[in-house]
Amino acid sequence: MIYLDHHATTPVDARVLDAMLPFFTEKFGNAASKQHQYGWDAQDAVDRARKQLASLIGAGTKDIVFTSGATEANNLAIKGAAAARRGERNHLVTVVTEHRAVLDPMASLERDGWQVTALPVASSGLVDLVALSEAVTERTAVVSVMAANNEIGVLQPIKEAAAIAHAKGAWFHTDAVQAVGKIPFDVAGLDVDLASMTAHKIYGPKGVGALYVNRRRVTLAPQLDGGGHERGLRSGTLNVPGIVGFGRAAAICRLEMAGESARIRDLRDRLLTRLRESVPGITVNGTMVERLPGNLNVSFDDVDGEALLVSLDDVAVSSGAACTQAEPSHVLMALGRTKDRALASLRFGIGRGTTAGDVDYAAAKVHDVVSRLRHLSPVH
Amino acid sequence: MRYSDEVLRRVRELRRVGELDGEHVGTGEVGTLDEGTVVRIQVQRDGNRIATARFKVFGCSGAIASASVVTEWLEGAPIDEALRLTAARVMQHLDLPAEREHVAKQAVDAGLAAVRSAK
Numbered sequence: 001m002i003y004l005d006h007h008a009t010t011p012v013d014a015r016v017l018d019a020m021l022p023f024f025t026e027k028f029g030n031a032a033s034k035q036h037q038y039g040w041d042a043q044d045a046v047d048r049a050r051k052q053l054a055s056l057i058g059a060g061t062k063d064i065v066f067t068s069g070a071t072e073a074n075n076l077a078i079k080g081a082a083a084a085r086r087g088e089r090n091h092l093v094t095v096v097t098e099h100r101a102v103l104d105p106m107a108s109l110e111r112d113g114w115q116v117t118a119l120p121v122a123s124s125g126l127v128d129l130v131a132l133s134e135a136v137t138e139r140t141a142v143v144s145v146m147a148a149n150n151e152i153g154v155l156q157p158i159k160e161a162a163a164i165a166h167a168k169g170a171w172f173h174t175d176a177v178q179a180v181g182k183i184p185f186d187v188a189g190l191d192v193d194l195a196s197m198t199a200h201k202i203y204g205p206k207g208v209g210a211l212y213v214n215r216r217r218v219t220l221a222p223q224l225d226g227g228g229h230e231r232g233l234r235s236g237t238l239n240v241p242g243i244v245g246f247g248r249a250a251a252i253c254r255l256e257m258a259g260e261s262a263r264i265r266d267l268r269d270r271l272l273t274r275l276r277e278s279v280p281g282i283t284v285n286g287t288m289v290e291r292l293p294g295n296l297n298v299s300f301d302d303v304d305g306e307a308l309l310v311s312l313d314d315v316a317v318s319s320g321a322a323c324t325q326a327e328p329s330h331v332l333m334a335l336g337r338t339k340d341r342a343l344a345s346l347r348f349g350i351g352r353g354t355t356a357g358d359v360d361y362a363a364a365k366v367h368d369v370v371s372r373l374r375h376l377s378p379v380h
Numbered sequence: 381m382r383y384s385d386e387v388l389r390r391v392r393e394l395r396r397v398g399e400l401d402g403e404h405v406g407t408g409e410v411g412t413l414d415e416g417t418v419v420r421i422q423v424q425r426d427g428n429r430i431a432t433a434r435f436k437v438f439g440c441s442g443a444i445a446s447a448s449v450v451t452e453w454l455e456g457a458p459i460d461e462a463l464r465l466t467a468a469r470v471m472q473h474l475d476l477p478a479e480r481e482h483v484a485k486q487a488v489d490a491g492l493a494a495v496r497s498a499k
Contacts, residue, residue: 304416306440310383310391376397376444378420378436379413 002358003316006201006294006349007150007178012245013203013352019248020205023241031238032229042240049247053210056250057176057195058186065211065230066243070177071101072223073196073211076234077173078105080220081142081194082114085171089141091115093170095127095156096334102144102175103330115139123335125154125286133164140170147179147195151331151347152286153295155183159190166191171218177201177209181253182261182292193218199242203352204249208242264350265293267359271348272296274363279370285332285345294350299337302380303373305344311369315362318347383441384475390445396452398434400424408493410486417443417483421490423454423462425498430454430462433491442480446470446487454491462495 003011012020023045031046033039047061054061067073082092094106096118103118110116117135121127127145136143143165145156158174165172173194179185180195181202187195198209213220213233226235275282281301300308305319319329328337332345346366350359374380404425411417417439424432433451437444449470454462467485470476476484 302438304439304443307391307444310388310441313388313392372394376394376436377438378409378418379438 001314001316002362004348004350004354004358004362005316005318006351006354007153007347008318008349009200009206010203010351011353012205013249013252015252016204016245016248020241020245023244027240029240031240032227042238045244046238046240049243049250052247052251052254053197056185056254057180057197057212058188059212062231063187063213063215065213065233066238066246067209067211067234068207068239069200069209070175070196070198071209073198073209074099074101074173074175075105076211076220076223077194077196077213078102078142078144079109079223080233081171081173081218082109083221084219085141089139089170091117091137091139092142092144093117093119093132093135093140093165094144095119095121095146097121097125097149097151097154097331098144098146099150099175099177102146106144114141121334124290125149125152125331125335126290127156127161129157129160129164132161133167136164136168136170138168140165140168142171142173142194144173144175146175146177147185148176148183148292149286149331150178151329152297152335153178153292154286155179155290155292157290158192162191162193178292181250181257182294184257187212187214199246199249202249202253205242205245208239208246210246260352261293264352264354267350267354267356268294268296268348270356271350271359271363272298274360275366278363278367285335285337296348296350297332297345298348299332299345300370301344302377303344303370307373308344308346308369311373312346312365315365317349317362319345381477381479383445387441387445387474387476390448390474391441394444395448396434396455397436399436400432400434404498406494406496406498408490408495408497410490410493411439413438416440417486419443419447419486419490421447421451421454421487421494423491423494423498425459425495429456429458430495430498431456433494435487435490437487439483442474442476443483443487445474446476446484447490449473450487450491454495459495463492465491 029038029042031042162172195212435447
């Protein structure tokens with residue numbers, strides 16, 4: 001099997017696993033145990049990991065809140081900020097192509113009385129900054145725009161969007177899950193107030209994430225009560241092994257990102273070239289310019305998407321987003337794709353372990369399968 | 381929703397794909413692109429039996445596997461036995477979930493229409 005679905009998740013890097021293991025067995029202490037060595041060792045390890053993550057994103061360590069993942073970080077950011085600003089503000093702004101982990105909290109707040117504006121995108125996948133500045137008002141509490149899209153890899157203009165939000169006194173949140181560790185992402189340089197991230201997209205373990213909170217600018221209503229951990233923002237015993245892994249994964253990214261992203265970009269471009277050469281009737285979804293180096297998303301004419309995926313028996317890719325099956329991707333629909341095209345699409349995610357051989361095999365396999373299915377069809 | 385190994389096998393090892401023409405050929409076509417499934421089955425009749433069956437299909441794995449099963453069962457069958465083909469049998473053989481009943485039914489309807497039109 002060849003794995004080309006690195007936007008869905010990534011394998012844990014051996015170096016990350018090595019770093020984590022002692023914290024399951026020998027150094028298993030609770031980081032909140034202040035009275036003995038077990039607790040102190042765990043606390044030290046958490047501090048180290050916090051520093052590693054903070055370094056990756058240009059933050060201060062006090063501004064990192066560990067969570068169970070990015071979904072929780074998004075909920076804390078959006079619901080926590082809305083709750084803190086309730087009364088003075090009544091409006092939220094986001095984009096139609098956000099992950100469900102942003103759209104669903106927004107929908108929940110809308111049912112609770114908040115007004116929500118979800119901006120459309122161009123066929124490139126990019127949000128229009130003029131439309132954004134018209135949508136944000138003095139009543140807007142939070143603007144949420146993801147840094148890199150999980151389906152089409154498109155990179156939104158975060159710095160400009162944050163400035164637009166701040167001009168009207170709104171706080172700016174970005175779901176940076178697919179950006180952190182893959183492309184340069186500096187919270188100070190971008191001037192964001194809140195940023196969500198997770199370990200399992202960057203060769204760390206599942207079940208641990210973080211929210212960057214610029215505490216000088218924003219206050220959040222915590223979503224979990226029970227002990228006041230993480231400066232009161234997120235109660236609950238810390239997942240020490242997971243956090244250690246997250247830190248190590250972040251440190252590796254910081255060292256290797258530049259070289260790795262160039263290598264990954266070349267492989268992604270190689271895949272696209274091979275596909276374009278051998279398969280007629282394909283469309284790339286989203287701009288290739290402002291895009292994650294490892295992402296490719298392609299629609300195929302006259303092919304059933306589900307049959308396509310099933311036929312790719314030894315190449316692991318996804319159709320649209322990993323999370324939503326049997327529904328046309330809301331992201332591809334937002335680009336203006338018809339339902340059929342949205343369904344017959346493949347998302348490729350190149351990763352740390354991907355080789356040129358993998359890419360060539362995948363391209364050839366896709367060509368074979370698409371040809372076979374088109375030949376099988378009575379209407380092609 | 382995960383399909384059974386039988387469905388996967390039939391999708392990955394396509395047999396009896398194609399078209400027929402000539403004498404004693406009957407054709408059945410069911411479904412539209414808008415609906416998401418189009419299945420065409422053709423049979424060639426030899427006296428009181430179906431000699432050959434072929435299919436073409438646009439649609440999901442369930443649709444492909446159903447058409448594959450139908451053509452396999454039609455080939456070599458006496459006409460009266462062929463006409464007793466049901467969607468329930470196809471669903472059971474492929475272990476299709478209830479929500480996929482319509483693709484089995486479409487394949488069977490196309491097969492029966494082909495048998496009836498083969499003179």
